Amino acid sequence: MMAIAMSEVFPRRAERGVPPGLDAAVLTRCRAQDPVAFRAFVVRYQNMVFALLSRMLGHGAEVEDLAQETFMRAYRAFPTFELDGAAKASTWLLTIATRLALDSRRKKKLHLADLDETDVAEVAVAPGTPEQSLHHRQLGLAISRVAATLPDDQRAALLLCEVHGLSITEIASALLVPENTAKTRLFRAREKMREALAGEWRTP
């Protein structure tokens, strides 16, 4: 039987949800727990961390608290972060945030809050005509609702791959599962999203 390399079956997505990396000098200072450099690190990656956590947990104060905890853990662990290692700072940070989100879900049994129209109106800024804008908001709501039905680990795998561009190996590491398990979770999440949102995605 011919083996297919994981990277061929699961090519890394473009890293659309990850900002450009900080230069090595700043990361070196972060590693030395230099507060000035670490602040730059927070500013650079805060949107990415909020995006992951809010899509895992729903919008709210919990997201801000966990985002802060994510950065605090990163700060404490920075001296052990290998600047020349395989993991990028953004991937490492997403891993911390993902585990915190999953732990929070497990401990508190949070239910993803459905966004009401007011929430979406506040956050959604869609370009184009009013009709396109309305569709964008409705699509956002639909994605959020379908994603809320996914098991936490599948939603995490979906976000890490489709939004943040992590590879299967990186997702497996973030979720603390073997690569085959990560692959299965991602596959099932995509399948469910496609099945539930096919009509929405086709609408112009």
Place this chain on the structure above:
Amino acid sequence: MSVNEHEPLEEGALDAWEPQLPPANFADRVMSGVGDANAPMEQAKPATNVVQLRSRSRWRGAALAAAAMVAIAAAVFVKVDTTPLHGEAIAADHRIEVAIGGNRAARAKAVLEPGAHVVWDGDLVTQDSGDVFYRVEPGAKFRVHTPAGDVDVLGTCFAVKVRGGGQERSGDMQKRDMKSGVVGAALSAMAFVAVYEGKVAVSHASEHVDLVAGESAQIGPEGATRSTSADLGKKAFDEKVAAQGSDPVSVANGNLVSQVQDYKQRLEALAAQKTDVEKKLDATEKKLASATDGGPPRNRSEYELDSEDWADLAKRGKIKYRTPCLKADSATTTDKLSALGLSPEDGAVLKGAYGRSYDRIWGMVRPLCLQALGTSEAIVDKIGVNQCIHLVYDLASQADRDGTSEAHIQVAEIRAGIRPEPPVDKQPATMKMMLALTAEQGAFESDLARTMGPEEAHRVAWSDDICVSNNSWGTAPRGSKK
């Protein structure tokens, strides 16, 4: 499963899923937490030859003093005028942090890399050499003057690197060493500015370039050049600085480089000696802490025991064990699976493992229970596994209290690896039961690992969300009985 089924979603398919944005002061909130974990940033002090050392306990004072003596020549100089708004800082051999713009209400913080030199007068900073990273509080007007040009900021975070254009310095012996190397330096002054947050304006002669976060600029004899990428900008700057090395002026400064290198080597040798002493002290400190506090903090379940844990329990006459829940149905509901980070499809795997765990425990306890009670199988089955475990234990204790106590200790010693496990036919009932119960969680994990893989099985088996029974049995330690 075909390859097509693994196709990613269409690019941007999830873009409409709106993320929550961080509040404007989020970075400050994080940094206040960081501040709690750190000592306050070092303020410039009205002293010379300040040796930066971490605080140490009294018993290491003498050794540290020796380290300080060795390192004294590698010290960082921080000199401040009598007026707190004025100051000067030189980072000789290692990075230092200083507050700029007054001691009480610092308007900016600067991190100087070795070789950097800044002088400040209020909010005007003159940086004539080296790499400095600045963080300026919002609202404060702030200017960094370099030999190559000026950088004006209004609340931001940025770095400035200056090459060439060395300035004359005055000071003590070490400074004169530096000065002697700098005299005659006439490299064309160049500066590189990278912005990490906020905005800055870079000025060179009549040129003016505005930079936002993520951008950088190079200032040199040709003017100011903007780059939209800090990395690319830095690379270009480094290349340009390297190219200067072939200039006649640079060649003429070969002696300077040599002297500075020699100076650095001497400093590095002294710093290495200091580091070596500190490492030895750290190692001793850790050993001492381990001896007095019982070792580093535990980062696993108190029921996940290693041989040292078991040896400790043996001394205290205790055993501890975890077993999976005996009712598999309630432990594998969708909610429970979700809490464990498992899919509904994983339910069958978990349920199967729970079932086999039950069979193992009951298969061992049932005959012991039958033997202890001397009753019929139907009654034992009615009593069930949990009651049987306690009955076997209680009846054995009543019949032979010392033997049961000794069984605790021996089982713990067997698990610690300091006593061989006796043949099954030589094991008393309580020992047999304790050995089986203390091995069950491992058997359960191994069972899960056959399907989930070892890492996932370990995570699931020791998760706080999995249904388990934690137990701790104790007796008096050996030799404590009256």
